[in-house]
Amino acid sequence: MDYKSLLCILTDSELSNVPLQQGISLAASRDAHLDVLALGVDRSQTGYFYAGADALLMQEMLNRAHEEADAIHSKAEAALRNAGIQWGCDKGVAQIADLGRHVAARARFSDLVILPKPYGKDRGTELEPTLEAAIFEGQAPVLMVPDTSTPMTSPKKISIGWNESAEALVATRAALPFLKAADVVHVVVIDPPTHGPNRSDPGGLLSQFLSRHGVKVEVDVLSKTQPRVSDVLLRHAADADIDMLVMGAYGHSRFREAILGGATRNMLEHATIPVFLAH
CATH class of the missing domain: 3.40.50.620 (HUPs)
Known part of the structure; x- marks a missing residue:
């Protein structure tokens, strides 16, 4: 068995470069296909707003999630076009409570999921449930890459x-x-x-x-x-x-x-x- 179907799930444009480059390096070295999912996270739901939050505020959060997805998608496509690998890049928006369903639907058909470090300064709350959904609901192994790591093809x-x-x-x-x-x-x-x-x-x-x-x-x-x-x-x-x-x-x-x-x-x-x- 080898890793032929790689998946990189990106929810933050600022944290996307390291896992994306890691996915590209593995795909190139193993003649694998890299799928990238750019997800904007909508937090407009019970538990994230006080009672009485109006529809305009909720719509603003939805618009922001779409903008985040567009930004991540554009950045990923720009990197993938010249990478010389087989790739696909999709985008979408998910509420944080429903994040696991979207992640699992893609992870369960992947050999390896590549994700950024979920904890640390300036990290969104969606990173932890994304990793857990890939492991538990998606039943896929995960390669977590810290911000300071350089892309590897075959660790010695x-x-x-x-x-x-x-x-x-x-x-x-x-x-x-x-x-x-x-x-x-x-x-x-x-x-x-x-x-x-x-x-x-x-x-x-x-x-x-x-x-x-x-x-x-x-x-x-x-x-x-x-x-x-x-x-x-x-x-x-x-x-x-x-x-x-x-x-x-x-x-x-x-x-x-x-x-x-x-x-x-x-x-x-x-x-x-x-x-x-x-x-």
């Missing part, structure tokens, strides 16, 4: 955050095209259980599975020396000069992670390298 050093969960295994399987092309893949195990069938060989079965696919694997067993698992993974990534991190998404419920935090949310907030996610 990859780490896998491995905790023996179903989510981590799904993400690893989905990332196989990247893993097989890498120079080295680090299976990172943090505080392995002292009891259980794999306690004497943490990460061993995953390494065996990957090596049979021709993946060059190293197992790194680390102690949780920092409060959050994501911090340990990111420190290891910096120390090992990792190009991309693979991890299962939302092992806990999204509600729990939103309120209490979790490895996925913390990683999406603080990652400085591309993160490959699947659930």
Whole structure:
């Protein structure tokens, strides 16, 4: 399997360049088709306006969403016309409460969805539900690219955050095209259980599975020396000069992670390298 149908969903013109260029680079290197969806988000609904907001204000928000979609669409088309790849570019408007339906309808027919970092300064509230809709409703793997990352075609050093969960295994399987092309893949195990069938060989079965696919694997067993698992993974990534991190998404419920935090949310907030996610 390879990534032949790529999807880039853009909801903010200011954040569109990095994921768009990443999509173009992957499409060119893999002879893939890149679809771009330019979405203007209409927030004129209950919960975003006080009672009594008039129709003129709601129409203004709708007009603004259309203008945003037009701006993103024009910018994307300008970049795609000279990219030398197979591409398509559509635009539309969605209310934020209905965003998931629009995202999922496109994501479920894509091999990989490329999205910007959902958390940080000057980011809209639609970025988080866009990513979650692609992963959950769309059942597609997501490549999250931070603003500072440069387009990559085939990451040479990859780490896998491995905790023996179903989510981590799904993400690893989905990332196989990247893993097989890498120079080295680090299976990172943090505080392995002292009891259980794999306690004497943490990460061993995953390494065996990957090596049979021709993946060059190293197992790194680390102690949780920092409060959050994501911090340990990111420190290891910096120390090992990792190009991309693979991890299962939302092992806990999204509600729990939103309120209490979790490895996925913390990683999406603080990652400085591309993160490959699947659930």
